[in-house]
Structure formats: C-alpha cells, structure tokens
Amino acid sequence: MLLSSRSSLEVMLDSLRLRDNSGESSPDLPPALPSRPISKARLPKRLIRSTIAVQHVVSCDTSNNNEKLDVKCSSRSSGGGGGCGFGRKKMIGAAAAATSSVSVDSIGYFIRNKLGVWCKSRNDRWELGKIESAVGEDVTVRVSNGNMITVSRRELLPANTDVLDGVDDLVELSYLNEPSVLHSLQYRYNRDIIYSKAGPVLLAFNPFKDVNIYGDDFVAVYKEKILDNPHVYAVADAAYNDMMKDGVNQSIIISGESGAGKTETAKFAMQYLASVKSQNYEMKSKLIQTSCILEAFGNAKTSRNWNSSRFGKLIDIHYSAEGMISGACIQTYLFEKSRVSQICRGERSYHVFYQMCAGAPPVLKDKLNLKMSSEYKFLNQSGCLKINGVDDAHNFIKLVDAFDTLGIHGLDQENIFELLAAILWLGNISFAAIDEELVEPVADEASRSAARLMGCKMDDLMMVLSTNRAHNMTEPLTLQQATDKRNTLANFVYESLFNWLIEEVNTSLKGNTQHTRHAISILDTYGFESLQRNSLQQLFINYADERLQQHFIRHLCKLEQEEYELEGIHWKKVEFEDNQECLDLFEKKPMGIISMLNECSNSSIATDTTFTEKIKQHLSYNLCISCEEGAFRVRHYAREVQYDASGLLEKDSDKLQFDTIQLLSSCKKPLNLSGSASGVMNQVQAAGQSVGSKFMDHLSKLINQMENSKQHFIRCIKPNTKKLPGIYESDIVWEQLKCSQVMEVMQISKSRYPLRFTHQEFASRFGCLLSTNVMCMDPLSTSVAILQQHRVPTQMYQVGFTKLFFRGQVDALENLRQEVLGSTRELDNRFLGGRVLVDFHELKFGIVTLQSFIRGENARREFNVLKKQNHGIALSSLDEHMTTVVHIQSGTCYIKTYGW
Numbered sequence: 006m007l008l009s010s011r012s013s014l015e016v017m018l019d020s021l022r023l024r025d026n027s028g029e030s031s032p033d034l035p036p037a038l039p040s041r042p043i044s045k046a047r048l049p050k051r052l053i054r055s056t057i058a059v060q061h062v063v064s065c066d067t068s069n070n071n072e073k074l075d076v077k078c079s080s081r082s083s084g085g086g087g088g089c090g091f092g093r094k095k096m097i098g099a100a101a102a103a104t105s106s107v108s109v110d111s112i113g114y115f116i117r118n119k120l121g122v123w124c125k126s127r128n129d130r131w132e133l134g135k136i137e138s139a140v141g142e143d144v145t146v147r148v149s150n151g152n153m154i155t156v157s158r159r160e161l162l163p164a165n166t167d168v169l170d171g172v173d174d175l176v177e178l179s180y181l182n183e184p185s186v187l188h189s190l191q192y193r194y195n196r197d198i199i200y201s202k203a204g205p206v207l208l209a210f211n212p213f214k215d216v217n218i219y220g221d222d223f224v225a226v227y228k229e230k231i232l233d234n235p236h237v238y239a240v241a242d243a244a245y246n247d248m249m250k251d252g253v254n255q256s257i258i259i260s261g262e263s264g265a266g267k268t269e270t271a272k273f274a275m276q277y278l279a280s281v282k283s284q285n286y287e288m289k290s291k292l293i294q295t296s297c298i299l300e301a302f303g304n305a306k307t308s309r310n311w312n313s314s315r316f317g318k319l320i321d322i323h324y325s326a327e328g329m330i331s332g333a334c335i336q337t338y339l340f341e342k343s344r345v346s347q348i349c350r351g352e353r354s355y356h357v358f359y360q361m362c363a364g365a366p367p368v369l370k371d372k373l374n375l376k377m378s379s380e381y382k383f384l385n386q387s388g389c390l391k392i393n394g395v396d397d398a399h400n401f402i403k404l405v406d407a408f409d410t411l412g413i414h415g416l417d418q419e420n421i422f423e424l425l426a427a428i429l430w431l432g433n434i435s436f437a438a439i440d441e442e443l444v445e446p447v448a449d450e451a452s453r454s455a456a457r458l459m460g461c462k463m464d465d466l467m468m469v470l471s472t473n474r475a476h477n478m479t480e481p482l483t484l485q486q487a488t489d490k491r492n493t494l495a496n497f498v499y500e501s502l503f504n505w506l507i508e509e510v511n512t513s514l515k516g517n518t519q520h521t522r523h524a525i526s527i528l529d530t531y532g533f534e535s536l537q538r539n540s541l542q543q544l545f546i547n548y549a550d551e552r553l554q555q556h557f558i559r560h561l562c563k564l565e566q567e568e569y570e571l572e573g574i575h576w577k578k579v580e581f582e583d584n585q586e587c588l589d590l591f592e593k594k595p596m597g598i599i600s601m602l603n604e605c606s607n608s609s610i611a612t613d614t615t616f617t618e619k620i621k622q623h624l625s626y627n628l629c630i631s632c633e634e635g636a637f638r639v640r641h642y643a644r645e646v647q648y649d650a651s652g653l654l655e656k657d658s659d660k661l662q663f664d665t666i667q668l669l670s671s672c673k674k675p676l677n678l679s680g681s682a683s684g685v686m687n688q689v690q691a692a693g694q695s696v697g698s699k700f701m702d703h704l705s706k707l708i709n710q711m712e713n714s715k716q717h718f719i720r721c722i723k724p725n726t727k728k729l730p731g732i733y734e735s736d737i738v739w740e741q742l743k744c745s746q747v748m749e750v751m752q753i754s755k756s757r758y759p760l761r762f763t764h765q766e767f768a769s770r771f772g773c774l775l776s777t778n779v780m781c782m783d784p785l786s787t788s789v790a791i792l793q794q795h796r797v798p799t800q801m802y803q804v805g806f807t808k809l810f811f812r813g814q815v816d817a818l819e820n821l822r823q824e825v826l827g828s829t830r831e832l833d834n835r836f837l838g839g840r841v842l843v844d845f846h847e848l849k850f851g852i853v854t855l856q857s858f859i860r861g862e863n864a865r866r867e868f869n870v871l872k873k874q875n876h877g878i879a880l881s882s883l884d885e886h887m888t889t890v891v892h893i894q895s896g897t898c899y900i901k902t903y904g905w
C-alpha cells in the first residue's frame with residue numbers, strides 16, 4: 006500500500022503548469038473558490054452567488070437556478086473624496102465593491118421573489134425597499150415607509166435577507182455593499198452592540214456612553230470563553246492565548262480618527278491583559294494606574310475629543326513562561342509640546358495644569374504661589390478652562406494616588422508640581438519696550454516665581470529672555486523673538502518633565518526581567534489630523550498614520566494575496582489602494598520630505614521658502630504632492646491636507662539657543678530635569694538629527710517590532726461628529742470604513758483560507774490518521790493521502806506548492822487525532838508503568854514471534870527498526886486481516902498496517 010513519493014508532487018506541479026499555460030483549471034486541482042458557507046444565516050432558497058469583483062465590471066451567473074443575476078461594479082464616486090484626483094482614484098476599491106448593482110436580467114427575479122434592494126433617495130440616503138415595477142432604465146421601488154421612489158436600475162444594490170441583520174462578522178453578509186454594511190453596523194449600534202468583526206479586524210464603535218460591558222465579570226466571561234462575540238476582551242484573550250500556545254510575541258494595533266475611542270480601547274485591552282492571570286496584584290494596579298498619569302500629562306481637550314492623547318504610545322506588557330505579568334514598558338512618540346504655550350480657541354492645555362490649580366492642597370498652593378487657572382495666560386488664552394462633567398480637583402487626588410502606587414515619592418512629586426507651576430509663571434512673564442522695536446522682560450511676580458520654581462537665578466532668566474547670545478555677540482530681542490524664546494523654554498521644560506515621568510513609570514513597571522519570556526504590545530496611535538492650519542506636528546502625525554495604514558494593508562491585503570499567488574492556488578485578486586507612492590514621498594533618501602527637511606534644518610542658509618522650492622523641484626513627479634505659495638498639499642490615503650511651510654524648519658531643527666541650554670543646565674532642582682534634558686539636547690544637536698529623521702527611525706523600529714510579532718488589528722470608528730450617544734451618521738461611518746480599506750479587507754476575508762499548514766506540518770500532525778505506510782512518503786503525498794482518505798471536501802482546501810490552505814478549522818481531523826493520541830497515550834502510560842511494562846515486553850515478544858510465523862518478515866523488520874529507536878515506543882498487534890505497527894515518537898503517533 007505504499008504510495009509513490011514522487012507522483013503526487015509531480016502531478017500537482019504538472020497540473021499547475023498546465024493551468025498556468027492554458028489559463029484553465031486542471032481537473033486534478035480542487036475547484037475554484039466556492040461561496041463561503043454562511044454559518045448563522047439561512048440563505049434564500051435560491052442561492053445567489055455574489056462574487057463581487059472590484060475594479061472591473063464583471064458578471065456572475067446564479068449558480069443554482071436558471072435565471073441570471075448580474076452583479077456589476079461601477080466606479081461611481083459616493084462622495085467624500087474631497088474632490089481631489091487621489092480621492093477618486095481611491096474609489097477603485099471600496100466604492101466599487103460598494104456599488105455592485107442589480108442588473109437588467111435580475112429585476113424580474115427580485116420582483117418575483119420579493120427580494121430587498123437598496124436605492125438612494127433624493128436626500129442621498131440609502132433606503133431599503135422592494136421593486137414594484139421596471140420600465141426601461143427606470144425602476145420603481147416601494148421603500149420601507151411606504152413611499153415609492155423611481156431610480157435608474159444601475160443605482161440599485163441587492164440587500165441581504167433580514168436573517169443576516171446584525172451578524173457578528175460582516176464577512177457573513179451575502180452582499181458586501183455600502184448600504185448593507187452600514188445597515189448591519191447601525192443595527193448593532195442601535196442595540197449598544199459596539200463591537201463587530203470585519204474578517205480579521207475588530208471594529209469598535211465609540212458609544213459615547215457607558216455600555217456596561219467591561220469590568221471583572223466580563224473579563225471572567227471572556228477568559229472562560231462563556232462569550233465569544235466580538236469584544237476588545239476577545240481580542241486581548243486571543244493575543245494572550247496565542248502567546249502562550251505558540252510562544253510568539255503579540256501586538257494589538259489600535260487605529261482610528263481622533264475621538265474614535267483608541268485610548269479607551271487600549272485601556273480595556275490593558276485591563277484584560279493585567280487581569281488574565283491575577284496573581285501579580287501589585288503589577289496589575291501599577292499598570293492600570295499608569296493611564297491616569299499618562300492622561301494627566303499627555304492628554305488635553307481638543308475640538309474633536311475632550312480627552313485627546315497628544316502623543317502616540319506603545320505599551321509592552323511582559324509575561325513569564327507561566328503567563329504571569331513580569332513587567333511592562335511604555336514608549337511614546339511625537340509628543341505635542343507646543344500645546345503648552347499655544348492653544349486654539351475652545352481647546353485646553355494638558356489636564357494636569359487644571360487639576361493642580363483646582364486640587365492642590367493649600368500648603369502646596371502656598372509653596373508654588375499657585376493661583377486659579379484663569380490667572381495664567383498659557384491656560385486662559387483659549388477661553389476654555391473647564392470640561393463638562395470633568396472634576397479637575399478630584400482628578401488631582403487620583404493623580405497623586407497614581408504617583409503613590411507607582412512609587413514616585415513625595416519629594417519628586419513636589420518637584421514635578423514646582424516645574425508645572427514654573428511653566429505657568431513663565432507664560433505670565435510680560436515684556437516692556439526698551440525702544441521702538443526691542444523689549445525686555447518685566448521683573449515682577451511672574452518672572453520671580455518662574456526663576457524660583459525652576460531653581461535658576463532671576464538675572465540669568467531675565468538675560469535669556471532679553472537677548473540672544475551667540476559667538477560672543479549679544480543681540481537684543483523684538484517682542485516676537487522674546488515671546489518665542491519664552492514659549493520654547495516653557496515647551497521644552499514640559500517635554501523634559503513628560504519624558505522624565507515616562508522613565509520613572511518604566512522604572513516602576515520594570516519588574517523582574519529575568520522572568521520575562523514574551524510580550525504583548527498595545528499600540529495606541531495618533532489619529533489622522535487635518536486642521537485649519539497644519540504644520541510640522543500634523544505632517545508627522547499623518548506620516549505615521551500613512552505608515553501604519555501601509556502596515557495594515559500590507560498584512561491584510563498584500564501579503565495574503567501574494568502568498569496565494571506564490572503558492573499557485575486559485576484566487577481572484579481583490580484590488581486595493583496601495584499608499585506606497587505617498588510613503589515614498591516622505592521616506593525616499595535623499596530626496597524625500599523628511600530627508601530634505603533634515604538637510605534644510607541643519608543648513609544655515611536654507612529657509613522655509615527654499616524648502617518648498619526644493620520639494621517642487623525634486624518631488625513634482627510624485628502625484629501625491631502639489632506645491633503652492635508658502636504651502637504644499639499632500640494627498641494622504643485618508644484625505645488631502647494642506648501644510649503651511651512657515652516655521653517648519655525651525656520646528657524640525659528643534660534647537661534651543663545656547664544660552665537657554667546654559668540656563669537649564671544651571672537649574673538646581675533635585676530632579677535635575679532641565680539639566681538632564683539639556684544634556685540630551687546637546688547630544689541631539691551634535692548628531693545633527695532633526696525631529697523628523699529621529700521620528701522616522703523611531704517609527705521604523707516600532708514597525709519592525711510589530712513585524713516580529715503576531716498582529717491583531719482594532720479599527721475604532723466614530724459614529725458621529727457631535728460626540729453624542731445614540732447618533733449614527735452613515736456618511737461619517739462610511740468615510741472611515743472606505744479610507745481605511747476595511748471593505749477590501751472584508752472582500753479578501755470572504756474568500757480567504759484562514760488556516761494553513763506547510764505540507765511537513767500537516768503530514769506530521771495528521772500522519773497518524775493514515776492507514777498506509779507514511780514513513781517512506783514525502784510530506785505532500787502524505788498530506789494529500791490524508792485529505793483523500795478522510796474525504797475532506799475539495800471545496801474546503803487548496804493544495805499549494807509548499808502549503809495546504811483551509812477554509813475553516815480541520816475539526817474533524819483534529820478530533821480523530823485526539824482520539825488516536827488519547828488511546829495510544831493510554832497504552833503508553835500503562836506500558837511504561839512497572840509491572841505493566843514487564844507485561845508489555847512479554848506481550849510484545851509474543852506478538853512479534855507470532856507475527857513472524859504468520860506474516861513473514863515485513864512487519865517484524867519494521868518493528869525491530871522502531872524498537873531500536875530509544876526515544877520512541879513501538880507496539881505491534883494482529884487481527885484477522887492485518888498487522889498494525891504503532892509507533893509513538895515525540896508525541897506523534899504513527900500507524901502502519903500490513904494487510905494479508
């Protein structure tokens with residue numbers, strides 16, 4: 006019964022070659038992709054195959070009936086593209102997938118079967134209805150409120166049967182078009198079901214209210230697998246289990262617009278991961294309290310979010326081999342320090358300033374000469390001091406609690422508050438004119454308090470704020486120069502304080518590194534930003550977002566499809582928008598935006614204008630950029646943004662004046678924050694690396710870290726711009742789904758093969774199920790033999806050059822394997838135990854002797870070979886029709902039979 010080791014491989018390669026040459030499927034190969042079975046839903050009796058291809062107009066016949074349903078794709082824009090060419094180009098994927106229309110041939114079918122359709126009403130909203138009649142191009146649809154709407158038949162889209170309303174995974178929908186996906190998500194959102202799956206991606210809607218689905222009880226329910234519906238806890242649980250099972254680092258990548266809920270989602274994920282093994286209570290509470298400190302110092306009210314994170318962060322949670330938390334580490338990037346001195350109308354500076362002013366006890370207030378927040382220019386300039394429903398004084402108490410939990414002791418806390426107060430007083434330093442143009446700082450309460458709290462001499466501070474000193478020359482300052490210098494100093498002190506705090510937090514979370522085996526990282530990214538005036542901060546935020554989007558599509562669209570192609574399996578390619586061109590714009594060396602910025606900000610003669618000219622000269626070939634007077638526009642994957650060039654070079658070089666560095670180094674504070682910060686600054690300046698190039702390196706490291714881990718993606722969605730519960734704005738939701746290419750990811754997921762084994766893995770895992778001699782067969786032949794022998798339906802898998810691809814789990818095979826292993830392990834245990842072992846030897850030799858009498862030499866020889874292998878166990882048995890040799894080695898059971 007030995008199978009030839011060459012034949013199946015050769016046959017497969019031949020058939021693949023044949024197929025490639027002829028363009029047709031070989032009969033030896035599994036059939037083309039079947040429709041994915043719909044698990045929860047009952048399909049309409051007449052099954053309609055819904056192959057919606059993107060980009061090109063395609064038509065597919067109904068597979069099970071005589072009537073024809075054509076599903077066509079058009080590249081009609083459905084708004085939001087911002088009117089730019091790039092935006093329209095983007096519609097190729099998502100919009101095309103979303104506009105598959107009900108064609109002429111199928112109208113009759115829809116009428117007869119009373120099937121639902123989507124059509125757009127005059128106010129541009131999707132309406133669900135049933136076709137009443139069709140005349141020529143026009144179709145009359147009765148929509149759900151009873152009204153009749155007449156639309157062109159090309160504008161109709163098929164609707165899913167209502168059995169599919171609110172499915173957990175959108176991939177289960179028969180029709181993945183815009184209104185169907187939006188309807189399904191709205192159906193869930195209206196019922197406070199905020200999590201849904203889009204294939205491998207978890208969609209998390211911001212409910213803007215408490216939905217009571219978090220906390221210890223819910224953690225327990227997901228830990229025990231009592232619930233398995235989509236939830237951030239389920240994602241965290243999968244990451245934890247994968248880490249324990251495969252011994253591989255994991256990462257949870259959370260993305261979405263500002264205010265979409267990334268930080269909250271990251272906190273829930275962290276809460277779960279800190280609780281999954283609850284023995285290390287101290288580390289758990291430290292980890293949870295970290296958020297309180299990070300948010301106080303790094304979050305602020307913006308126009309989009311009352312608690313917006315003004316930095317990106319990656320939290321690594323470390324685990325021991327037993328799955329216990331052994332420590333954690335936080336990396337931050339792109340901290341927005343300019344917010345300290347400049348805030349837009351209606352926004353706030355960092356929460357901690359308001360918390361301190363409202364909640365500091367009288368003794369501390371006296372020490373800091375602290376006033377109400379309304380008395381500080383840095384805080385009152387925006388006209389917004391309070392946030393509805395937020396108690397700053399109470400949050401101050403919570404912050405001090407968090408400091409205590411993390412072991413940041415009293416003296417350090419006091420120094421932190423002194424520096425915060427110093428910053429506020431710096432902002433109140435005013436300038437008096439000394440002639441028509443030049444100014445000097447006023448020696449008043451503000452400058453005295455700032456100098457005292459920073460620990461420097463008042464005169465030194467006054468000198469720095471009245472002159473620029475370079476190359477032994479002293480130049481007086483204009484009002485603008487003096488104000489900028491003061492603000493730069495304040496921003497720098499705050500940033501140094503923030504960095505120092507992160508280091509302190511990391512020291513506290515370090516734990517026992519000796520016990521660390523693996524880590525789960527949570528990435529809470531900066532959301533894409535397009536403000537009225539966009540400068541360096543937005544340029545880098547949007548570059549980072551672009552880079553992470555590339556990572557997202559690379560993993561979920563590109564690599565997956567490339568693997569199918571490389572493996573030579575049947576696959577209908579889904580087109581998606583690759584943002585590589587836009588990334589090249591930033592990353593190319595030496596002529597990308599970041600390299601050119603770096604070069605210009607290190608040059609003494611370059612200006613913002615020469616920088617934009619350079620962009621124009623060297624990058625105009627790239628379709629993603631266009632230049633204007635004093636600005637340039639970048640066509641990002643999300644939308645087009647105009648960046649103001651003024652001040653870019655100065656912000657990118659981030660240089661402190663030499664006299665400012667000297668001032669900071671002279672500060673005598675126990676924390677020596679400013680001193681250590683100026684040391685770092687010197688190094689940076691010496692290396693000549695601008696903010697942008699440093700950030701690009703940092704981001705590359707971050708992405709590499711992700712690449713070396715198993716990734717789990719969460720996309721947060723903002724249901725409305727009003728930041729209110731219960732409001733679902735379809736166009737806002739669609740814009741977010743479309744930009745992030747979630748539609749394309751779903752298209753791929755709908756027909757993907759989620760489970761895959763190399764031929765070797767499959768053969769060694771399931772070889773024990775083969776009743777033929779597998780020892781001499783190559784892994785591919787073994788794999789094919791297993792699949793054939795166990796009659797795995799050919800629609801469920803495809804055989805690639807090096808791997809087997811499965812549509813779903815191979816539960817049946819797994820169960821069989823468990824049975825075989827279970828019974829052999831039992832034998833194993835029994836035979837290995839004392840007396841039984843003696844019985845086994847007697848039995849074994851009895852069998853062998855008997856066998857050699859009856860069966861000839863074949864099986865006996867095989868058995869003897871196995872017997873000689875010390876690490877295995879072999880057992881031979883005999884029945885009426887065949888002899889079986891069972892060999893257990895390294896946990897795998899091999900069964901060979903020799904027939905009569």
Ligand SMILES: Nc1ncnc2c1ncn2[C@@H]1O[C@H](COP(=O)(O)OP(=O)(O)OP(=O)(O)O)[C@@H](O)[C@H]1O
Pocket residue numbers: 210211212213214215216261262263264265266267268269270310311312313314315530531532721
């Ligand atoms: N799952 C949730 N349950 C309840 N409220 C939520 C949830 N997610 C978000 N929110 C609410 O929305 C607000 C904004 O969320 P969050 O700060 O997490 O957004 P973000 O995407 O991190 O924004 P940014 O990019 O500006 O930092 C939260 O402060 C909270 O009020």
